[in-house]
Amino acid sequence: MxxxxxxxxxxxxxxxxxxxxxxxxxxxxxxxxxxxxxxxxxxxxxxxxxxxxxxxxxxxxxxxxxxxxxxxxxxxxxxxxxxxxxxxxxxxxxxxxETLWHLSAKELLARWAAEEPTLRGWRVHVDDMPITMPDGLRRPDVLAVSPDGAARVAFEVQYSELTGEQWRARHGFYARAGVVDIWLFAHHGPQWRTRAVTGPARRAELAHHDPRWTAAVGLSGLHQAMLQDGVIPLWLDPTTRTVGTATARFAPAAPPRRRPSRLIRDPALYVLPPQQDFRACYVEADPLEECRLDLAAGELLTPARVRQRLEHERLLGDQAAARERLAALQEQRSRDNELRRQQEQQRRREKAQAYAAEQEEAQRRTDLRAHQEQQRRDEERAAAQARQLVPLLDQYPRLFDVGQASAPPRRRGWWPIRRRRQR
Incomplete structure (x- = not known):
């Protein structure tokens, strides 16, 4: 192929x-x-x-x-x-x-592990190397052991039903044994339940589609438990030697779900693992031969997972840039607010000074008018006092000049006129 x-x-x-x-x-x-x-x-x-x-x-x-x-x-x-x-x-x-697909999946993983550069020189066992602990033992499908035996990687291909509690118990067993466990699920059966991606009832986690993605699959309680523990669900298709990675395209702060068409065209979407509460996700398929093992992270690093890491770094960078922009905006707003506060204080001071000046001018005018009124009253009082010192003969000479003044003509009353009218 x-x-x-x-x-x-x-x-x-x-x-x-x-x-x-x-x-x-x-x-x-x-x-x-x-x-x-x-x-x-x-x-x-x-x-x-x-x-x-x-x-x-x-x-x-x-x-x-x-x-x-x-x-x-x-x-x-x-x-x-x-x-x-x-x-x-x-x-x-x-x-x-075990099914034919389980057998072929283990054979496929064993061959890949034998050629994986990270596991070069390691011994690869298929169903023949149990891991023993005081609380029991586990026999992984494929086990890679380092030359000194200090490091071990277990590959589990899960075809049967498994609950989140059971997976956590097995995952904890491998952790206590110091074994890196890689879990892959079947491409059919209870671990692979496809979901419809069209129609008005589709969920928001399926709204963002990429034509490169192979299918949409429902996330069971097992897958959600893995996501809660930081493990990304993987699927293995031995018929095409392909590994599928749980993938979703979404915005960290998604817009309202009533407008999915706008969400699809939103450029600010990130290709990341599904969130813990997602009920479905897309599966991005990659050839197994292009996958690598990350021992430090304890996961199978598919090309899709590499892209998710890059998208996560882009998301962190965008979030940091957004925080910086927000901080700069808040700082600018703080400076603007401080400037407006200072301008408002200056305006209030100027207004208070103008008001004080107006009040001072009004008081000055009031005092001036009061002074002028008092001065007028003082002058009148002085004039009245001065008149009191002058004799009446000097003040009103005509009232006392009898010999020279002629008597005013005598006016006749109205009664002669009445007598004439009566006649």
Whole structure:
């Protein structure tokens, strides 16, 4: 199949589609599982040996215990290339103590761990190395042990039902044993329940879609418990050798949910792990061969997880920049408020000074008028006192000049006029 990419190759597009066709077979000669890449049914399993010829020789067996060789390799332009049983023959009971996909997933992880640069020189065990503690033991699906035995990494591929309390108990067991535990869930079954992403009833956590994302899956109580403990849920699809990472695109302070169309166009969205209370998320698929192990963080570092870390750093940077802008804005507002306060105080002082000046001028005018009135009264009083000192003859000479003054003419009364009218 080659290395899938994000521009439309088979891997990411076909991953997590609940493919159940068999693409793994057991080599009769070596006993190891071999993988049939998509589109390679007519290709070669090794130089000069085709898949069809090798299968015709009875060398490719069904990995399930009790099953015989495959009958043919199916090549179809519309379906995934796969192996097929003889007509009327299938697995005994369809499943066993563990499914075909569990077997192939463990084989896939073991091969990846053997080639992982971080685990170079480590011994890889599949179901044959228990971890013993005083409170019990655990047998991980795949266990990588360092050359000195001081460090161990356990890979658990969970296909069956598991509660959050049970996962916490197992996770705590590995932590007490000093073992880094990596959990991957199945691409079908109880750990993979797809969710609809269209329609008016879709939830806000599914409103932000990226065409590169493979599917939307519901988050159970187990997944939410992992998120609460800081562990990002991962899924493994052994049919495409792909790892899926729980992913969501959302704003830390999301706008109201009644306008999802505006949320999708919002450029301030971050691709991060889902929040603890999300009921669903998207799964971003990456080839397992592109994943790396981060022993310091204790997680499988998928390319999607790397992007999430970068987005988290971008989010922290944006938050720091926002805090700086807010602090600068608050400082500017504080300066503006201080300037306005000083201007208001200056205005009040000037107003108080003007009012005091007006009051002083009004008081001066009042005092001036009172002084003038008092002066007028004093002058009148002085004039009255001066008149009292002058004799009446000098003050009113005409009243006492009898010889010279002529008597005023005598006026006749009205009665002569009445007598004339009566006549």
């Amino acid at each position: 080659g290395t899938p990419d994000r521009d439309g190759q088979a891997g990411p597009l076909r991953a997590f589609q609940q493919e159940k066709r068999q693409v793994w077979a057991r080599d009769r000669e070596t006993g190891a599982l071999v993988y049939l890449p998509d589109g390679q049914a007519d290709g070669e399993i090794s130089p000069g040996v085709s898949w069809r010829a090798y299968l015709a020789g009875g060398m490719l067996l069904c990995p399930m215990p009790g099953c015989g060789p495959f009958a043919r390799v199916v090549a179809s332009p519309s379906r995934r290339h796969h192996f097929a049983h003889p007509a009327g023959v299938d697995h005994v009971g369809g499943t066993g103590p």
